[in-house]
Amino acid sequence: xxxxxxxxxxxxxxxxxxxxxxxxxxxxxxxxxxxxxxxxxxxxxxxxxxxxxxxxxxxxxxxxxxxxxxxxxxxxxxxxxxxxxxxxxxxxxxxxxxxxxxxxxxxxxxxxxxxxxxxxxxxxxxxxxxxxxxxxxxxxxxxxxxxxxxxxxxxxxxxxxxxxxxxxxxxxxxxxxxxxxxxxxxxxxxxxxxxxxxxxxxxxxxxxxxxxxxxxxxxxxxxxxxxxxxxxxxxxxxxxxxxxxxxxxxxxxxxxxxxxxxxxxxxxxxxxxxxxxxxxxxxxxxxxxxxxxxxxxxxxxxxxxxxxxxxxxxxxxxxxxxxxxxxxxxxxxxxxxxxxxxxxxxxxxxxxxxxxxxxxxxxxxxxxxxxxxxxxxxxxxxxxxxxxxxx
Numbered sequence: 126x127x128x129x130x131x132x133x134x135x136x137x138x139x140x141x142x143x144x145x146x147x148x149x150x151x152x153x154x155x156x157x158x159x160x161x162x163x164x165x166x167x168x169x170x171x172x173x174x175x176x177x178x179x180x181x182x183x184x185x186x187x188x189x190x191x192x193x194x195x196x197x198x199x200x201x202x203x204x205x206x207x208x209x210x211x212x213x214x215x216x217x218x219x220x221x222x223x224x225x226x227x228x229x230x231x232x233x234x235x236x237x238x239x240x241x242x243x244x245x246x247x248x249x250x251x252x253x254x255x256x257x258x259x260x261x262x263x264x265x266x267x268x269x270x271x272x273x274x275x276x277x278x279x280x281x282x283x284x285x286x287x288x289x290x291x292x293x294x295x296x297x298x299x300x301x302x303x304x305x306x307x308x309x310x311x312x313x314x315x316x317x318x319x320x321x322x323x324x325x326x327x328x329x330x331x332x333x334x335x336x337x338x339x340x341x342x343x344x345x346x347x348x349x350x351x352x353x354x355x356x357x358x359x360x361x362x363x364x365x366x367x368x369x370x371x372x373x374x375x376x377x378x379x380x381x382x383x384x385x386x387x388x389x390x391x392x393x394x395x396x397x398x399x400x401x402x403x404x405x406x407x408x409x410x411x412x413x414x415x416x417x418x419x420x421x422x423x424x425x426x427x428x429x430x431x432x433x434x435x436x437x438x439x440x441x442x443x444x445x446x447x448x449x450x451x452x453x454x455x456x457x458x459x460x461x462x463x464x465x466x467x468x469x470x471x472x473x474x475x476x477x478x479x480x481x482x483x484x485x486x487x488x489x490x491x492x493x494x495x496x497x498x499x500x501x502x503x504x505x506x507x508x509x510x511x512x513x514x515x516x
Contacts, residue, residue, distance in 0.1 A: 126151045134162045152295035153266075157279040158287035160264060164242055166193050168266040171244030172291055174198060174351040179246035181319055181343050184363075187227035187253075188348075189241040194356075194371065196237035198348045199229030199364030200340075208232070211392045213408055214256070224252040229364040231260060234385050235412040237368075242266070242287075249274045257281075261409060268293035315515070319346045323509040324484060328496050331505045337362075338459050338482040338505070345461035346484060346513065352463070354514040357471075359386040359478060360459045366390075367478075375464070379471045382460075383478040387452055390479075391419040394443070394451050401437040410435070419443060455479025463513035465489040469498030476502045486512050 128145035142162055144151070153168075160168065167190040174195060178186035184200035201222030204214060212232030214220070220228065223245060231238050243257065245267040254274035257265065264287030265278060278288050302311045321339055323346070341360040348358045352370045357378040359367035367386030369378035391397060392415060400418065402411055414435050417426045423442060426432060432439045459482040460475050467489050475483065487508030489495065499506045 126154070129155070131162050131165075132159065152292040154290045156270070156275065156288040156290055158264065158282070158285050160287045160289060163192065164264050164287055167191070167242035168244065168264065168289055168291075170351050171195070171242060172266050174347060175244045175246040176293070177319070177347050177350070178344065181347060182340060185223040185226050186246040187223065187230040188244050189227075189230045189238040190244065191237055191241055194353045195230075195348055195351060195365065195368060196241060197230040197233040197365055197368070198344060199226045199233070200344065201226040202229070202363035204228060207393050207398070210398050211389075213259070213411075218255070219252055221250050221252040223247050223250055224256055227253050228256055229362075231256070233364055233366050233389055234368070236416055237385075239409055239412070249278070251277070254278055259408070263287060264289065266291055315350065315513075317350075317511060317513075319343060319350070323511065324507045326487075326508045326510065327505065328487065328492075328508050329499045329504060329506045331500070331503050334482055334505050334507075335457075338457070341459035342461055342482060342484045345459055346509070349461055349463040349513045349515075351515060354463050354516060356463045356513075356515075357382045358461050359383065359475075359480065360461070361386075361457065366458070375462070375467060376470050376474065378462070379460075379474045383474055386458065386478045387455075388416065388419060390452060390455050391443075391448060394419075394447075396441070396443050396447070400440055402435060403437055406435055419448065421445070452478070457481050459484075461485065463515070465492070465512075466495050467491060469494045471495075472498040472502070472504070476504065481505060483507070484509050486510060 127150055128143055131142040133140050134142040144165055170193055171188045171190040174188050175186040182200050186200050188198040189196045203225055212228045214228055240261055240263055242263050243265040248269040249267045250271050251273045254277040258277050266289040268291060278286055301314050302309055324339060345358040345360040348365050349356050355372050355375055355378050357369045358365050359382050366389040367382040369382030372378040414426050426435055456479045458479040460480045462485040465486045465488045481504055483506040
C-alpha cells in the first residue's frame with residue numbers, strides 16, 4: 126500500500142485527506158477499523174517513542190498518546206498492590222511485562238489518557254489486550270498481535286476499533302519534510318541516542334544517582350523527545366507520572382507536570398483508595414470524581430445532592446492539610462526538561478513534588494542560580510548539553 130485515503134484531515138471540513146509515501150510502500154497495515162488523520166499522527170509518533178524506549182532500556186515499553194503528545198509512557202516493571210488499585214487492575218488479573226508497561230502508561234494520568242491511541246514495543250499479547258478491552262481508547266499500533274489479542278481488540282467500539290500493524294524493521298529517510306502554508310520545511314530527523322552517558326556532566330554538589338533514577342531519567346528524556354514543546358516530564362518507578370506539554374513558559378510546564386505527578390501520588394492515599402463508589406459508576410466517572418475529590422473543588426462531588434450519585438456513603442473531606450502531609454512523603458522523583466531552566470523557580474516547584482534528580486540541557490545565563498537552588502535542596506542535576514524540542 127503506497128497511499129491510504131482518510132475520511133478527513135484534522136477537522137471534518139478539511140477534505141480530501143490522505144497519507145502516502147514517496148518511495149516504496151507504507152510500513153503499516155490496517156488490520157481493523159479506519160484510522161483518522163490525528164490517529165495516524167499519534168500512532169507514528171507513539172511508535173517511535175516505544176521503539177526507542179525498548180532499545181534504550183531492554184524492557185517492553187508502552188505509551189498512551191493524545192493529540193500528538195504522550196499522556197503516559199512506561200516500561201514493563203511489575204505493579205505494586207497499590208498501583209494495581211489506582212490503575213483499576215483486578216488483584217487476580219494475570220499481567221505480562223508488556224501489560225505492566227501499558228497499565229502504567231495508561232494509569233499515570235487517566236484523565237488525559239481517556240480516548241488514547243496506544244503504542245506497544247512488542248507483540249500485543251492476550252494480557253495487554255484484556256486491559257485495553259476495559260478502557261476507552263481510539264486505537265493501537267504494534268509490530269504484531271497474538272490471534273486472541275487481535276480478536277479482543279477488533280471487537281471494541283462495535284467492531285470499529287483501529288488496529289494498526291507496523292513493520293518494526295522500517296527505517297525512514299534521514300531527512301524529513303512537512304508543508305506549512307504552502308512552504309516546505311526540511312530538516313534531519315532527530316536521531317539523537319539517549320543513554321546514560323548524557324548523565325555524566327554533574328553540576329551539583331550532590332553527585333550520587335541510583336540506577337533506578339538513571340532509568341527514570343532515560344524514560345523522561347525519551348518521552349520528551351516526542352512531546353510537543355515546551356515540555357517537562359516527571360518520572361518514577363519506570364514510568365512517566367507527569368507530563369507538561371506545549372506550554373509557552375518553562376515554569377508553566379513544570380507546574381503542569383508537577384500537578385499531574387502530585388495527583389498520581391494523591392490517588393495512592395488510603396482515603397482515596399477506599400472511596401465507597403457505587404457499583405454502577407463507570408471508570409471514567411470514577412476518574413473524574415477522584416480528580417475533583419483530591420482538588421480544592423472537592424465540594425463539587427461532596428455537596429449534598431451530589432455525593433449521592435457517586436457514593437454509597439458520604440466520604441470525609443480530604444483536607445488540604447492532609448493532602449500536604451501526604452505529598453510531603455513524595456521522594457526520589459526524576460525530572461527532565463526539553464530545554465534549559467532559565468530560573469531557579471522551576472527547581473523550587475520540582476522540589477515540592479519530591480524531585481531529587483534532574484536532567485536538563487544547561488546553557489542559561491542563570492545556570493549558577495539554578496545550580497545554587499538545586500544545592501539548597503541537595504538535589505542531583507546534570508547538564509545533558511542536548512535540547513529536545515519537538516513540533
